[in-house]
Amino acid sequence: MKVFAGNSNRHLAEAICNYLNLPLGKASVRRFADQEIFVEIQENVRGEDVFVVQPTSFPANDHLMELLIMVDAMRRSSARRITAVLPYFGYARQDRKAGPRTPISAKLVANLITEAGADRVLTLDLHAGQIQGFFDIPTDNLYALPILTRDIVANYDIGNVMVVSPDVGGVVRARALAKRLDCLLAIVDKRRDRPGESEVMNIIGEVAGKDCILIDDIVDSGGTLCNAAEALLKNGATSVTAYITHGVLSGGAVTRIANSKLKELVITDSIQPTTAVQSAPNIRVITTASLIGEAINRTSQEESVSSLFD
Amino acid sequence: MKVFAGNSNRHLAEAICNYLNLPLGKASVRRFADQEIFVEIQENVRGEDVFVVQPTSFPANDHLMELLIMVDAMRRSSARRITAVLPYFGYARQDRKAGPRTPISAKLVANLITEAGADRVLTLDLHAGQIQGFFDIPTDNLYALPILTRDIVANYDIGNVMVVSPDVGGVVRARALAKRLDCLLAIVDKRRDRPGESEVMNIIGEVAGKDCILIDDIVDSGGTLCNAAEALLKNGATSVTAYITHGVLSGGAVTRIANSKLKELVITDSIQPTTAVQSAPNIRVITTASLIGEAINRTSQEESVSSLFD
Ligand SMILES: Nc1ncnc2c1ncn2[C@@H]1O[C@H](COP(=O)(O)O)[C@@H](O)[C@H]1O
Ligand SMILES: Nc1ncnc2c1ncn2[C@@H]1O[C@H](COP(=O)(O)O)[C@@H](O)[C@H]1O
Numbered sequence: 001m002k003v004f005a006g007n008s009n010r011h012l013a014e015a016i017c018n019y020l021n022l023p024l025g026k027a028s029v030r031r032f033a034d035q036e037i038f039v040e041i042q043e044n045v046r047g048e049d050v051f052v053v054q055p056t057s058f059p060a061n062d063h064l065m066e067l068l069i070m071v072d073a074m075r076r077s078s079a080r081r082i083t084a085v086l087p088y089f090g091y092a093r094q095d096r097k098a099g100p101r102t103p104i105s106a107k108l109v110a111n112l113i114t115e116a117g118a119d120r121v122l123t124l125d126l127h128a129g130q131i132q133g134f135f136d137i138p139t140d141n142l143y144a145l146p147i148l149t150r151d152i153v154a155n156y157d158i159g160n161v162m163v164v165s166p167d168v169g170g171v172v173r174a175r176a177l178a179k180r181l182d183c184l185l186a187i188v189d190k191r192r193d194r195p196g197e198s199e200v201m202n203i204i205g206e207v208a209g210k211d212c213i214l215i216d217d218i219v220d221s222g223g224t225l226c227n228a229a230e231a232l233l234k235n236g237a238t239s240v241t242a243y244i245t246h247g248v249l250s251g252g253a254v255t256r257i258a259n260s261k262l263k264e265l266v267i268t269d270s271i272q273p274t275t276a277v278q279s280a281p282n283i284r285v286i287t288t289a290s291l292i293g294e295a296i297n298r299t300s301q302e303e304s305v306s307s308l309f310d
Numbered sequence: 311m312k313v314f315a316g317n318s319n320r321h322l323a324e325a326i327c328n329y330l331n332l333p334l335g336k337a338s339v340r341r342f343a344d345q346e347i348f349v350e351i352q353e354n355v356r357g358e359d360v361f362v363v364q365p366t367s368f369p370a371n372d373h374l375m376e377l378l379i380m381v382d383a384m385r386r387s388s389a390r391r392i393t394a395v396l397p398y399f400g401y402a403r404q405d406r407k408a409g410p411r412t413p414i415s416a417k418l419v420a421n422l423i424t425e426a427g428a429d430r431v432l433t434l435d436l437h438a439g440q441i442q443g444f445f446d447i448p449t450d451n452l453y454a455l456p457i458l459t460r461d462i463v464a465n466y467d468i469g470n471v472m473v474v475s476p477d478v479g480g481v482v483r484a485r486a487l488a489k490r491l492d493c494l495l496a497i498v499d500k501r502r503d504r505p506g507e508s509e510v511m512n513i514i515g516e517v518a519g520k521d522c523i524l525i526d527d528i529v530d531s532g533g534t535l536c537n538a539a540e541a542l543l544k545n546g547a548t549s550v551t552a553y554i555t556h557g558v559l560s561g562g563a564v565t566r567i568a569n570s571k572l573k574e575l576v577i578t579d580s581i582q583p584t585t586a587v588q589s590a591p592n593i594r595v596i597t598t599a600s601l602i603g604e605a606i607n608r609t610s611q612e613e614s615v616s617s618l619f620d
Binding site: 033034035036038041044059061062064068069070072073077091094097098099100101103104107111112115116146182186189220248250251255 | 368558
């Protein structure tokens with residue numbers, strides 16, 4: 001078993017290797033003067049079970065091409081099996097037609113990864129489980145929920161916690177957390193009665209006096225989260241914290257969150273935190289290295305990964 | 311027949327549509343906040359013969375993904391046939407293994423374009439003809455030589471012209487031009503006797519008193535060209551001009567060329583010229599719009615394109 005990494009999340013790849021007690025595989029993933037990617041695998045992989053850790057986070061196109069070219073190089077170097085490890089799967093939100101004559105980019109990306117020569121794919125909290133069905137090769141989708149749960153239990157008086165879904169689309173995910181914590185569930189229901197009118201935030205559930213935990217898979221602009229925090233506090237919540245697996249944090253998201261009423265935003269390292277994220281006053285990053293490391297270990301030994309979710 | 315364009319060379323796409331007397335197809339190719347690409351084809355393409363003009367020039371990964379996502383959207387919109395038009399084919403220089411455990415990225419890109427759903431590919435002066443063999447779908451590779459030849463004939467006293475290949479790898483291409491112009495051929499033979507020693511430029515052929523025309527397919531850093539110009543002038547050439555199909559012009563290439571002894575660099579619009587290129591004192595751009603437009607016209611009518619090379 002050998003673990004390699006592109007440039008999108010070397011910190012996580014190194015932490016995974018640390019967990020596995022393996023050196024990170026030697027590979028050079030550089031740019032030519034015109035910014036085309038050049039890859040050179042610098043150690044033998046013939047007959048090896050190879051894992052390429054490369055979340056396709058911002059800049060998604062560059063990181064995806066690094067992954068595809070690395071997989072191409074691995075295949076041409078006679079690797080026995082190649083697993084693409086994408087803790088964050090870029091283009092996942094384009095998982096269905098958004099309108100007439102639009103692409104399904106998540107399916108395209110699945111096809112590209114397969115075409116490049118990946119034999120298996122390992123993901124974490126895929127935006128939609130259906131994306132596993134876009135692949136004809138084996139996939140394993142890990143859940144961050146056990147890690148998030150442990151962190152919540154360590155930091156909160158569970159008796160006073162209320163799990164909150166920031167929108168109706170996230171209720172299933174929120175319910176899974178509430179069930180695990182054995183606590184109540186509330187929902188923020190955004191409504192815009194007429195186009196152009198401003199959104200009204202209805203809170204379904206009694207949040208007064210509660211420590212609210214917002215849960216979701218992706219935080220992008222942070223707008224939804226900050227508005228939800230505001231609405232929850234207006235409804236008497238004691239505090240609002242958000243636990244979100246993937247910290248996309250586009251544009252002014254870090255500043256928006258710093259200036260918000262959120263007590264804390266907890267994200268994972270599925271996307272390598274920028275220095276802005278690292279120095280943000282109310283953002284904390286928890287690592288998925290042992291979860292992913294253990295999944296790599298087990299799949300390499302043809303063992304089940306399902307017990308990782310207990 | 312409908313012609314669409316991504317964002318890499320809208321000038322050329324519009325000029326092609328002008329030649330064809332067609333409006334450019336309506337499509338929105340935008341970015342989300344996290345810079346993922348979003349495509350929306352804004353007119354009906356059901357049953358249509360569709361051409362997507364999108365050279366995969368800098369930034370190659372973004373332009374390639376735009377192309378792939380557009381092709382995906384076209385396919386899902388029931389286009390009858392989709393031709394990917396790549397006047398410049400990014401990653402073409404990675405057309406063979408550069409060393410052990412390296413990719414063949416040009417082949418990967420060919421597979422990705424096919425996998426996205428292109429039915430045919432139209433290229434211009436491919437870096438290596440072999441790249442056509444990387445595709446299992448039909449390809450047409452156009453030659454800029456007739457356009458370049460016409461420009462040379464219009465600007466030079468052919469009796470005094472010497473065609474020069476800037477390196478031994480380009481002799482076949484240079485010979486084709488020399489034959490067309492019915493003039494002599496010289497070669498710049500760069501040699502480095504020992505690693506670390508500086509390159510020696512040997513000129514094969516008698517260039518004294520001649521107007522030298524350097525010809526090649528790609529100008530990237532411009533270093534080779536500027537050094538060749540210097541060597542040719544030292545050997546008594548009257549003037550040195552370069553005719554190069556694809557103006558990649560990375561890094562400080564435009565400045566390097568402006569400060570060089572090159573009388574002029576003539577490139578085509580296979581890559582959309584930057585404002586720096588447009589305002590450069592000694593770079594001139596000639597258009598391939600009618601060549602590509604005519605090729606689109608003929609292939610759409612199932613006619614041969616070979617007479618375009620006469
Ligand atoms: N990168 C992106 N950034 C923002 N929105 C996106 C992105 N990709 C897809 N979307 C949109 O997000 C919506 C899907 O989100 P969801 O309903 O949470 O699955 C669709 O309307 C998509 O058009
Ligand atoms: N984008 C690029 N920029 C500079 N050199 C490249 C690029 N892509 C490939 N190469 C190198 O260029 C050489 C091929 O050029 P050629 O011999 O002209 O076909 C190989 O050594 C490649 O590694």
